[in-house]
Amino acid sequence: MIKKSYLLTPGPTPIPESVLAASAQPFMHHRTPEFSEIYMAVTEGLKYIFQTDQDVYILASSGSGAMEAAVVNILSPGDKALILNCGKFGDRWIKICNAYGIAATAVNIAWGEIYTKEQLKEEMGRHSDIKAVFSTLSATSTGTVYDIQGYSEVVSQTETLLVVDAISGVGAMPCPMDEWELDVVISGSQKSFMTPPGLAYISFSKKAWESVERSRSPRFYFDARTARKSLQKKTSPWTPAISLVIQQMSSLDIMQTLGLEQLFEHHRILGTATRAGIQAMGLSLLSKNPGNSLTAVRTPAGIDGTHLVKTMQSKYQAYIAGSQAPHQGEFFRIGHLGYVGGFDIITALSALEMALADLCYTCERGSAIKAAEEILKENWQ
């Protein structure tokens, strides 16, 4: 058979054909009125998705660059930070804080477990002078969604800032930055934004900007003050990743035409169908509060999860994601974020059924598809 690939990972996510083609347009210079117009249209589109009146800055970097930008712009060496460490990327917040001399205290949440606003309130009570709480909307490593709105109820009444890694959540589930009074929100192009990786997004509340002005952390490339100054001139301080920005404009057009409510509903249907299919196969979910960006599934007993993911990739060219250190092989992850349609869920479940059969896991073939179809069909319109 022709080896046709199916990208079913929680980032990078599939790119619409029209967005792929947008990158092959004749190439333009970035210091021109034509590009400024595109750049500002993307900024406006990002504000719509972030649900904020604050500017959203476009960085030429991975999402990790935006994480560093969050830390160095609002905190100074010696400041205290509380990290709600719920997976692989919570760990990254700690490493960034360590690199910049910020005293990070981690609350280690077991992968897939929830963490309540009451727990946060209690934890905050045990510390004084926490300058920022670092949280995650949707943990890419576990698929768990956290109660950002609840955390904000605790944090927003204090001097502390609430930073939200919304990288694989915003655009797929509610995270209204202004309404929820979130102070720093970050994301990246390769998630719900339907664009190749290479752009990261960050926005600061008014309260956060006060810290940006005060921060003594050394910074240059990721300095938000420089970005703000440039955006007033409708441009970026450094050469932007022109073709990616043009692609982002193209996919934001798709997203805005659909509208936020419909985007959330779209992801809800896909997430619900995936979970129904998985459970119909007799498999169990990792997360206590699974979200609609991705589904993490426990590897059934007797099967090597890493081998399962490799079989799906190499035999069926169905690219799902494995689990990351220190939980390698324990579970696997199916992405349903961004430009994913109902039949992509069917594909994921079918590939999983076939690969599991290859590895001698027995379940009633077709049961997952049937369960997913029921959800998809009743919602399809």
Add this chain to the structure above:
Amino acid sequence: MIKKSYLLTPGPTPIPESVLAASAQPFMHHRTPEFSEIYMAVTEGLKYIFQTDQDVYILASSGSGAMEAAVVNILSPGDKALILNCGKFGDRWIKICNAYGIAATAVNIAWGEIYTKEQLKEEMGRHSDIKAVFSTLSATSTGTVYDIQGYSEVVSQTETLLVVDAISGVGAMPCPMDEWELDVVISGSQKSFMTPPGLAYISFSKKAWESVERSRSPRFYFDARTARKSLQKKTSPWTPAISLVIQQMSSLDIMQTLGLEQLFEHHRILGTATRAGIQAMGLSLLSKNPGNSLTAVRTPAGIDGTHLVKTMQSKYQAYIAGSQAPHQGEFFRIGHLGYVGGFDIITALSALEMALADLCYTCERGSAIKAAEEILKENWQ
């Protein structure tokens, strides 16, 4: 007439059609053997162009990100640096050093003037403990080429490191990193590399790696130690800009097929033809040692250079670059870097002739074309 655009700036540079199309391929995940193969092929291609046995790291950032990476990886707060400030980007080195508490001393070279190795030797004699000298191969803001080989003769015999901003030079003119004993060399995808902006490149000599190990500068996203560790696993520490890396593989293929000597010769012919055309129009070059990446031309008396560039852009869709602060309007720049052919030089000169005529500058029409054609024709093969 149909508004057809001609990109004639020294970055971004024109993208070959096949490289544009490469970005529209079905999208792949970055943690796969398929992408690792591409990633390593690009790394090898970059080593060929940099002429080094050291690894060249691929950063998801603008060139300015690689500049920051150079500073923070080899220097510590309080260290002394000498900046050979020959244009807009020399100034950027100073700002980055200032941001990270590095004591930067600038040698201010008038834009377009040369700076000899003897001057550097004398300057070095006036300081003690200079940890790094920051130099530029080809100043994008003036088109001037500097004697990097000569600077290395001065610096390589000492403990001091020589950092080279080769962003708009490497790949277009000789800059053999190992042979010339250069310690840090940086570049970016949107210059001779014929790829859209969004990737930056950096390589460290063995001598520089000793400083990387010792550096106490805070760093995370641009930490070379993390990049080195990931490259041993044939990957990048953060999500790479996948589509740009694939495009870079495609254009490196063109570059390697031609070979370095032919690339240098190609740029020599284009540079010579451009300069001949400009001088035949009675215009004068800004630079005392103009290189083959771009040509900076003094705006003739009585004409507003900014207006000239705007006329070329808005009336003729011929995108050349103006001059940057604090020299706005004093000169303009024609790029002939990367995927530029002989007739692109003819286009640039013709657009310039027509725009100058619009602004009432009189010269014999066709004289520039004739002079350029003579050079191009005798070298065309």
